[in-house]
Amino acid sequence: MTQIADLTATQTLARIAAGTLSFADMREALAQRIAEREPVVRAFVDIHPAPSAGPGPLAGTFFGVKDVLDTADQPSQYGNPIWDGWQPRADAACVALAKTTGGAVMGKTVTTEFATRHPGPTTNPHNPAHTPGGSSSGSAAGVAAGFFHFGIGTQTGGSILRPAAYCGVVGFKPSFGALHRGGMKVMSESLDTIGVMARSVADCALAMSAMTGGDYGQPDTAAPRPPRLALVDANTPQTRAVLESVAEACRAKGAEVVVLTLPSVFAAAMAAHPWVMNMESAQALAFELATAPEKLSPGLLERMLEARAAPTQRLIDGRAAFHAAQDAFAGAIEGFDAVLTPAAPDEAPLGLENTGDPVFNSLWTLLHTPAVSVPIGHGAQGLPLGAQIVTPLGQDAACLMWGEWVRQAVMG
Numbered sequence: 001m002t003q004i005a006d007l008t009a010t011q012t013l014a015r016i017a018a019g020t021l022s023f024a025d026m027r028e029a030l031a032q033r034i035a036e037r038e039p040v041v042r043a044f045v046d047i048h049p050a051p052s053a054g055p056g057p058l059a060g061t062f063f064g065v066k067d068v069l070d071t072a073d074q075p076s077q078y079g080n081p082i083w084d085g086w087q088p089r090a091d092a093a094c095v096a097l098a099k100t101t102g103g104a105v106m107g108k109t110v111t112t113e114f115a116t117r118h119p120g121p122t123t124n125p126h127n128p129a130h131t132p133g134g135s136s137s138g139s140a141a142g143v144a145a146g147f148f149h150f151g152i153g154t155q156t157g158g159s160i161l162r163p164a165a166y167c168g169v170v171g172f173k174p175s176f177g178a179l180h181r182g183g184m185k186v187m188s189e190s191l192d193t194i195g196v197m198a199r200s201v202a203d204c205a206l207a208m209s210a211m212t213g214g215d216y217g218q219p220d221t222a223a224p225r226p227p228r229l230a231l232v233d234a235n236t237p238q239t240r241a242v243l244e245s246v247a248e249a250c251r252a253k254g255a256e257v258v259v260l261t262l263p264s265v266f267a268a269a270m271a272a273h274p275w276v277m278n279m280e281s282a283q284a285l286a287f288e289l290a291t292a293p294e295k296l297s298p299g300l301l302e303r304m305l306e307a308r309a310a311p312t313q314r315l316i317d318g319r320a321a322f323h324a325a326q327d328a329f330a331g332a333i334e335g336f337d338a339v340l341t342p343a344a345p346d347e348a349p350l351g352l353e354n355t356g357d358p359v360f361n362s363l364w365t366l367l368h369t370p371a372v373s374v375p376i377g378h379g380a381q382g383l384p385l386g387a388q389i390v391t392p393l394g395q396d397a398a399c400l401m402w403g404e405w406v407r408q409a410v411m412g
Contacts, residue, residue: 004029005146043142047107056102062148070183092183101210109138118297133163134355151197158361165343165386172204176368201404217397219404226254227337269325272318278307343373343386372403
């Protein structure tokens with residue numbers, strides 16, 4: 001029965017349509033998997049599986065919802081004790097959209113504190129001594145462990161793409177604003193983006209198409225030709241070696257892969273990222289800073305106080321740097337179909353005290369472009385590795401298509 005829990009969403013829906021699988025069977029299989037593995041993985045802050053499926057294209061599939069997104073029937077606590085037991089009256093927009101497609105919510109998943117850096121208890125399903133990444137820790141780990149088909153996550157730096165890579169699943173950060181942020185505990189107005197994680201690229205396209213009404217394509221069908229890829233950002237020997245092996249696999253399948261150095265406008269935007277993120281987050285946490293600063297983690301409190309002390313002009317200049325890079329991106333990669341870049345520096349780090357480095361994700365977040373992380377095998381420690389594919393703003397279907405092309409080129 002628990003093998004049913006390993007089905008992708010597309011496989012699940014095909015079996016339901018064929019009459020060989022029921023919603024009750026799927027719910028039971030997932031519940032059994034959770035009973036077996038959740039004591040070690042610790043992906044959930046609240047488990048409350050929907051008793052039945054509504055009508056819609058995703059009926060029979062289950063979602064895990066990151067706990068910075070409000071739910072009307074489960075607590076929303078944002079990874080911080082200030083909000084312990086808080087029960088919203090309404091679902092966040094993305095949760096409501098998931099439900100209107102027939103998707104059933106399995107539960108709320110662990111987030112780092114306010115989707116920043118202070119980690120929760122979640123472990124990596126491949127090795128519990130290692131981080132699952134963050135801040136969408138529980139959503140990534142839950143998909144990888146077979147607790148639900150889709151994890152809804154958010155990204156300010158690398159909070160979807162990095163944990164997806166660490167946990168060996170697909171993470172998709174769509175174009176900025178593709179999923180509405182109503183009902184989200186927003187931290188950064190300029191950066192926060194809602195996206196999805198799943199066990200296949202096709203599943204991500206399926207979820208996004210159903211939830212938004214947009215066309216995210218069918219990335220598991222054949223691409224029209226091999227892509228021309230810009231190879232960007234491999235600045236450590238181990239990362240460089242992994243990415244070059246991916247590039248060689250793509251070349252063997254007919255792709256043209258060219259190393260590309262981005263102009264200095266992108267480095268300037270990257271340098272501004274932490275200041276914009278932290279200064280906007282300090283604004284978002286005005287209530288918490290005013291009423292209960294002692295309940296914030298020391299690291300978060302220090303960053304928020306430093307951000308508050310910074311001159312407002314620094315935020316204005318940082319946003320301007322973002323806009324300059326956004327305007328320059330399409331021209332910088334003209335002639336290429338997509339960017340190929342690491343999803344994370346390496347395998348998931350040992351220990352649970354930090355969630356890894358978003359160095360390969362933050363640029364694409366501030367550019368507002370779609371980006372997908374796809375599994376490309378395992379590293380020296382036997383943990384998953386991921387590659388990231390990026391396309392210009394609005395080219396979400398192409399991003400998913402080329403991401404699947406790269407995945408198949410590497411994995412076969």
